[in-house]
Amino acid sequence: MTNQRMPMWLGLLMGSVIVLFFISLTVGRHSFSLWQTVQELLAQEQSVYTLILIELRLPRSLVAVIVGATLGLCGAAMQGLLRNPLASPGILGSSSGAALFSVIVLYFGFHAISPWLLPIAGMAGALLAIVLVYALTGNDSTITTIILAGVAINAIAAACISLAINLAPSPYAVREIALWTLGDLSKVSLTNLWLMLPTTLIGWLMLIGCGQALNALSLGEQTAASMGVNVARLRWRIFLATALAVGAAVATVGAIGFIGLVIPHLLRPLVGYEPRRLLFASALGGAVMLLLADISVRLIPSQIPLQVGVLTALVGAPFFLYLIVKLRKELP
Amino acid sequence: MTETLLEARSVSVTMGSIQCLNRVDLSLKTGEITGLIGPNGSGKSSLLKAMAGLQKTTHGSVWLAGKNITHCDSRERGKAMGYLEQNGDVHWPLPVKRLVELGRIPHLQGWQSPCEQDQRRVEAALKQTDTWHLRERTVTTLSGGEKCRVLLARVLAGEPKMILADEPIAALDPAHQLMVMESLRQFAAAGGAVIIALHDLSIAARYCDRLALLKEGDLIIKASPNDVITEARLASVYGIKATLRCDENDCLTVTPYALTDEAKLLSP
Numbered sequence: 045m046t047n048q049r050m051p052m053w054l055g056l057l058m059g060s061v062i063v064l065f066f067i068s069l070t071v072g073r074h075s076f077s078l079w080q081t082v083q084e085l086l087a088q089e090q091s092v093y094t095l096i097l098i099e100l101r102l103p104r105s106l107v108a109v110i111v112g113a114t115l116g117l118c119g120a121a122m123q124g125l126l127r128n129p130l131a132s133p134g135i136l137g138s139s140s141g142a143a144l145f146s147v148i149v150l151y152f153g154f155h156a157i158s159p160w161l162l163p164i165a166g167m168a169g170a171l172l173a174i175v176l177v178y179a180l181t182g183n184d185s186t187i188t189t190i191i192l193a194g195v196a197i198n199a200i201a202a203a204c205i206s207l208a209i210n211l212a213p214s215p216y217a218v219r220e221i222a223l224w225t226l227g228d229l230s231k232v233s234l235t236n237l238w239l240m241l242p243t244t245l246i247g248w249l250m251l252i253g254c255g256q257a258l259n260a261l262s263l264g265e266q267t268a269a270s271m272g273v274n275v276a277r278l279r280w281r282i283f284l285a286t287a288l289a290v291g292a293a294v295a296t297v298g299a300i301g302f303i304g305l306v307i308p309h310l311l312r313p314l315v316g317y318e319p320r321r322l323l324f325a326s327a328l329g330g331a332v333m334l335l336l337a338d339i340s341v342r343l344i345p346s347q348i349p350l351q352v353g354v355l356t357a358l359v360g361a362p363f364f365l366y367l368i369v370k371l372r373k374e375l376p
Numbered sequence: 377m378t379e380t381l382l383e384a385r386s387v388s389v390t391m392g393s394i395q396c397l398n399r400v401d402l403s404l405k406t407g408e409i410t411g412l413i414g415p416n417g418s419g420k421s422s423l424l425k426a427m428a429g430l431q432k433t434t435h436g437s438v439w440l441a442g443k444n445i446t447h448c449d450s451r452e453r454g455k456a457m458g459y460l461e462q463n464g465d466v467h468w469p470l471p472v473k474r475l476v477e478l479g480r481i482p483h484l485q486g487w488q489s490p491c492e493q494d495q496r497r498v499e500a501a502l503k504q505t506d507t508w509h510l511r512e513r514t515v516t517t518l519s520g521g522e523k524c525r526v527l528l529a530r531v532l533a534g535e536p537k538m539i540l541a542d543e544p545i546a547a548l549d550p551a552h553q554l555m556v557m558e559s560l561r562q563f564a565a566a567g568g569a570v571i572i573a574l575h576d577l578s579i580a581a582r583y584c585d586r587l588a589l590l591k592e593g594d595l596i597i598k599a600s601p602n603d604v605i606t607e608a609r610l611a612s613v614y615g616i617k618a619t620l621r622c623d624e625n626d627c628l629t630v631t632p633y634a635l636t637d638e639a640k641l642l643s644p
Contacts, residue, residue, distance in 0.1 A: 127467035252484060260481050262467050263530075270428050270461075271534070272454025272482045317468040 050315045050325075059247055061109060064335035065216035066104040069097060071342050099233065107232045107240070108338045109331045111293040112303060116330020117323055118286045119304025121251045122321030124258035124284050129367070133304035134294075136190065137173035137197030138287040142294035143225055144168025144201040150221050151208045163239050166295020167288070174287040175196050183276050187265075190279075227300035227353025229338050238290040240360055246290025248327075250281055255320030262319065300353045302360020303330050309367055378405040380506030381538050381569045382427055382457070386436035389422045389593075396422040397434060398593040399429055404538055404569040409560060411601070412573040415614055418590040420460055420573040424540050427571065428459045453484035458531035459509055462542035462573075464523075472526050473511040477531030492633045494533075501533035504559050506552070520547040528556060538569040546575065557583045577618075581628035589613060601628060617640030 070076050074096060076084065084094045118133035126135070134140060140152045145165040149155050155162045180193040205225065212218040257278045260268040293300075307329040308322055315325045333356070341350040382404040389397040398417045404410060404427075412420040425431035427438050431443040433493060438445040440456060444495055458479070466475060479501065480494045483572065490498070502508040505525040518526060524547050531539055539560065545553040553576070560570045574580040581601035588598040591613045597604050605628055610618050616639065618632040 256481055256484060256486060256488075259478055262470065262475075263478060263527075264465050264467070265460060266425070266465060267459060267461050269430050269450075270447075270454065270457065270459030270540075271478075272451040272452055317470050318474060318475070319468070370550055 112331035112334030113327040115303040116291045116307040116326035120308040120322040120326035136194035138170040139203035141169040142166040142291045163295040170287040170291025199255025227298040228353035243292040245286040245287045250285035258319035300375040383439040388435035390434045408585040409570040411580040411587045414590035419593040458536035460541040469516040479530040503530040505529040541572045576631040
């Protein structure tokens with residue numbers, strides 16, 4: 045039943061991404077109609093509205109699609125790899141590693157030297173976290189050991205971020221660091237987009253080819269290995285791909301939680317439990333969720349702009365609790 | 377004419393300070409079912425894993441079709457052998473048919489989905505293991521015995537040249553034990569090779585062409601069932617007294633009835 049309905053759900057998700065993308069272009073302090081948006085995008089002469097669209101809304105919407113897809117895809121891959129429905133893309137410390145390095149740049153004000161330093165530092169932090177996990181666990185470790193190493197890296201990074209906030213030289217710096225860690229799409233530019241794109245695409249391509257091996261892994265590591273899967277190589281391929289893609293995402297928009305955790309769960313009953321089927325669907329689902337969240341923070345009336353990471357956490361956390369209760373009944 | 381498909385040459389396996397296998401030689405030949413018997417902890421699972429290329433050997437090597445298994449392409453190895461893990465787990469609540477389709481993975485490339493021929497193999501495997509009626513069920517709703525048969529169907533769907541099965545009938549009722557063994561016999565009769573770890577000595581004697589008896593990692597004897605299973609050997613290896621009875625087809629039935637005096641001293 046689920047198999048036959050999968051193309052329908054994929055089509056629906058793809059359609060939602062396109063519709064929400066165009067809605068995202070129209071919504072903001074200066075709202076346009078969809079027709080106006082198309083006219084401005086195609087106009088020969090540049091007006092203020094064209095500038096708003098090209099320089100602000102277009103990169104913001106595109107980054108929302110890319111980051112959402114990254115989080116959904118990486119969440120599905122990580123849950124498939126760890127055979128754990130509660131795994132998230134940042135479980136091995138790539139998100140917090142990226143966040144820590146970005147906070148260091150913000151703390152010392154290096155981003156004033158070059159805006160490129162922030163995303164580059166973020167990606168370096170994500171990669172360093174994965175390298176550290178590898179150095180701590182090696183090639184033959186069990187999944188539990190690897191997760192524990194990730195938990196330790198996450199804890200160290202969180203402690204260092206807290207230390208940076210604690211010792212921040214000014215209230216302005218505290219606010220900047222704190223807001224950045226909450227996730228924000230409002231400041232992204234086309235430059236950010238071009239910078240994050242290469243590593244994100246490499247990460248995506250590395251993950252998309254893992255579907256068959258992740259399916260085999262449903263039967264456990266020994267059986268998957270007997271079916272020709274090089275489990276150690278698969279593991280590090282997914283870790284590296286996640287570090288590249290999630291590192292680029294966190295470095296660009298800050299830490300946005302729960303999308304990678306929640307989306308695969310929402311989609312499993314619709315497209316099936318096979319990890320391979322879930323990869324593409326989760327990428328689309330992640331894009332839908334982040335676009336929705338980003339449109340919502342622009343529409344919710346508030347004196348101080350609401351950060352998109354706050355909204356995804358507000359929606360995601362109760363859903364996470366619901367999942368835990370539901371999983372107790374469902375899983376073997 | 378029989379052909380050697382898989383060969384363990386002087387294989388030793390050590391885990392930490394424990395010697396699980398000690399220089400074991402064993403070969404798998406086409407058309408044969410080889411039974412691995414021995415008490416718990418004798419090294420049956422370690423030998424199966426080593427022969428499947430899943431366990432590093434500390435001494436010796438395993439040869440697949442004349443090639444050292446460590447140098448074999450992993451996909452080719454996956455096509456050649458079907459490994460049935462002891463207490464095999466399924467981590468997601470997959471429908472039975474999808475689970476059995478996973479057996480076709482070694483034959484599929486990247487994003488390729490199972491084609492009609494793959495589907496036919498899956499159907500045949502489901503019917504062969506008497507699980508066709510379960511095909512729409514979710515694997516988490518199956519009983520232990522049903523799951524064992526579905527996992528065997530997954531192995532058969534991969535059309536391997538040999539099957540390495542680790543206690544696949546331990547959780548089955550007598551009828552399904554016989555059915556699974558008949559499936560494996562058919563597989564061997566069609567030119568495949570089977571190595572199977574068993575605790576039921578009567579079934580081992582009835583269905584296996586050769587038995588390899590292990591104790592504490594040592595291969596005690598490999599020979600025909602009637603030569604391996606003797607009262608003296610059951611007493612020295614298992615610590616049991618048993619009645620052995622040969623039927624009209626020269627098949628042994630083993631009925632353990634007591635622990636030996638030495639075993640009684642060791643039991644709590």
